[in-house]
Amino acid sequence: MSIKAKIIQIIEAVSSSLWFIPLLFVLSSFLLTYGSIYFDTNIANRFSSKSWLFFSAGAESARAVLSTIAGSMITIAGVVFSITIVVLSLASSQYGPRLLDGFMKDKINQIVLGVFIATFLYSILILKTITSNENGFIPHYSINISILLSIFSVLFFIYFIHHTCKSIQASSIIDKVCIRLNGTIENFEVKDKIVIDDTNYQLDESNNFYLLKSSSTGYVQYIDYNLLKDISEENEIIIKIDLKPGAFCPATSKIGSFYSKEKIDDSKQEKIETAVLHCFNIGLIRTYTQDIEYGFHQLVEVALRALSPGINDPFTAILCLDRIASNLLDLLSRELPSGYKFNNNKEVVLIYKTFDYAGIVETAFRQIRQASSNSLAVRIRVLEVCSLIIDNVDNKQAVKALKVQIAETKDACSKMNLSDLELKNVQERL
Numbered sequence: 001m002s003i004k005a006k007i008i009q010i011i012e013a014v015s016s017s018l019w020f021i022p023l024l025f026v027l028s029s030f031l032l033t034y035g036s037i038y039f040d041t042n043i044a045n046r047f048s049s050k051s052w053l054f055f056s057a058g059a060e061s062a063r064a065v066l067s068t069i070a071g072s073m074i075t076i077a078g079v080v081f082s083i084t085i086v087v088l089s090l091a092s093s094q095y096g097p098r099l100l101d102g103f104m105k106d107k108i109n110q111i112v113l114g115v116f117i118a119t120f121l122y123s124i125l126i127l128k129t130i131t132s133n134e135n136g137f138i139p140h141y142s143i144n145i146s147i148l149l150s151i152f153s154v155l156f157f158i159y160f161i162h163h164t165c166k167s168i169q170a171s172s173i174i175d176k177v178c179i180r181l182n183g184t185i186e187n188f189e190v191k192d193k194i195v196i197d198d199t200n201y202q203l204d205e206s207n208n209f210y211l212l213k214s215s216s217t218g219y220v221q222y223i224d225y226n227l228l229k230d231i232s233e234e235n236e237i238i239i240k241i242d243l244k245p246g247a248f249c250p251a252t253s254k255i256g257s258f259y260s261k262e263k264i265d266d267s268k269q270e271k272i273e274t275a276v277l278h279c280f281n282i283g284l285i286r287t288y289t290q291d292i293e294y295g296f297h298q299l300v301e302v303a304l305r306a307l308s309p310g311i312n313d314p315f316t317a318i319l320c321l322d323r324i325a326s327n328l329l330d331l332l333s334r335e336l337p338s339g340y341k342f343n344n345n346k347e348v349v350l351i352y353k354t355f356d357y358a359g360i361v362e363t364a365f366r367q368i369r370q371a372s373s374n375s376l377a378v379r380i381r382v383l384e385v386c387s388l389i390i391d392n393v394d395n396k397q398a399v400k401a402l403k404v405q406i407a408e409t410k411d412a413c414s415k416m417n418l419s420d421l422e423l424k425n426v427q428e429r430l
Contacts (some may be wrong), residue, residue: 015105032122036139039142044140055143059136066124067127070124073150073153084113088100098298100374101171102176115156122146123149129142142197143225149206171319173302177323181288185292188334208259208270208271210260212239213253213255214252214277217282219246220246220247220280225350227280228279232349239350240257241350243256243289245292246286300320305315324365324387325385330362336356386406
């Protein structure tokens with residue numbers, strides 16, 4: 001795996017974990033303990049009056065206050081953790097397990113959990129420093145910091161309850177998916193502006209042909225196309241990649257091939273194969289990094305769950321369609337990668353499978369149209385958003401695909417048991 005691919009994989013793993021931010025808060029609590037004790041030991045004696053402090057009593061009272069704070073903080077931390085697990089369970093059953101990744105990456109949940117754990121540890125560590133002998137030590141300033149932290153923790157807990165109630169609403173969940181999808185769309189870069197007719201372009205079959213096979217099973221999360229280009233130029237070969245991000249890749253299955261004008265010995269072939277495989281991130285789940293269709297799949301999944309007989313919520317499905325239309329308008333106004341990379345002589349050195357407008361449109365609407373057999377309102381909304389997109393884009397390939405969706409939706413509506421007025425309503429939406 002290339003360094004860039006490895007870094008992306010680590011960032012993805014850390015950002016979707018519940019432990020990273022709380023761990024930072026835990027480390028901060030140790031640093032704060034050291035700093036506050038140092039202040040109480042070496043600097044606080046310069047201040048003659050402590051009347052402005054929240055707390056300035058004796059050792060026993062200090063122990064009682066810190067023990068109460070520590071006990072209450074760890075109790076509330078348990079409540080926060082329990083609420084988080086309940087929300088994850090609810091999201092999994094209501095909206096689909098693939099949406100759990102968004103909840104896992106919710107920074108508010110991680111920060112609140114970290115605040116309570118850090119306050120608990122800080123109070124315990126300060127409690128240990130209190131002595132009640134003849135030359136007893138009572139860190140008054142450190143104790144007051146603990147009291148302030150407990151006050152802030154209560155405020156965080158109130159906000160956490162508000163945030164949790166808001167985050168499980170369908171509109172918030174859909175909005176999070178759209179934000180991440182927008183990020184994927186924004187990261188699409190088209191650097192190779194050379195136009196090539198891929199319908200006529202054929203590799204020279206007389207070249208030596210070598211297969212590339214996967215070494216692991218999973219979904220393609222990231223492909224380092226620039227590194228593949230460098231490998232092609234360095235070895236004077238042409239690499240062809242048959243998979244795109246988001247594709248499922250069984251171990252030992254073909255992921256591509258490479259071609260050379262001259263025969264390559266076994267050691268060089270193995271070296272090239274290893275270098276190419278290092279350009280791939282293959283994991284257990286799909287990610288947003290390069291997979292432009294993944295966000296649309298998640299919006300479709302929410303809509304399908306809403307249309308299921310057990311839930312029967314067409315309004316959520318319509319909301320998903322509206323947000324799909326918004327993201328499609330953004331995407332269809334952009335240029336997708338060509339699927340080719342060139343050297344300085346404008347010769348093809350890398351051919352790779354990429355996304356196309358027709359496939360994205362099909363992904364966005366097909367399953368919703370099929371699942372809405374009992375909901376005329378949803379099918380009408382499909383017609384409306386397709387017409388809206390057609391009126392606002394000049395992409396011929398996309399317009400053709402959208403017209404196919406309109407035709408298939410119209411045909412599906414005609415097979416529903418509708419009254420004449422309802423059929424007229426469908427026609428008016430076109």
